[in-house]
Amino acid sequence: MDSQLTSRALHSRINNNISQLLQRFENIIAPTRFDHVDHTQTAVEAYNLNVETGALIRAAEDILSLTRSMKEAWLFEKLDTLGENDRDRQRNKELEENVQKVKGMVMKELSEGSKESS
The missing domain is CATH 1.20.5 (Single alpha-helices involved in coiled-coils or other helix-helix interfaces)
Known part of the structure; x- marks a missing residue:
């Protein structure tokens, strides 16, 4: 929590987290558009789905971590909310x-x- 809690750093981290969530969600949804009857391709897509789901969960956890650190900083008056x-x-x-x-x-x-x- 003692890391830089500047407005620019927080906005950068928020934007990064949002882009990660969107990218991972797109990567999960994209393979569902095509019908593959090949078992190998289906297995690869299932593996990619697991990987992307894990990355999506990590991105969501990072957002939760960010909100927690912002709440702690705000409570202990280390976050400048008035600008x-x-x-x-x-x-x-x-x-x-x-x-x-x-x-x-x-x-x-x-x-x-x-x-x-x-």
Whole structure:
């Protein structure tokens, strides 16, 4: 889970998994279009079906693994779901500092104003 959880890496992994699922599914469906009466060809197609099914299952398991790692990263705040970059974080930090300064000035004015009215 400590691997790079960047947006680009996650999108790349998702796209790779989707293309693998589609390719494996197409490879499973493609031989069903033709009728073969040759037992050898049927045996080869059965073997290829087993291989492609195993690869399809592995691709689905990889997607499940990806979703689990994304959930863990999100829960432990290692996944940036808001899309903030360093510039946004710096701007938010500066805004918070400015808010605290303004709050301090307002509180100071209020306390001075209450002293004058007393």
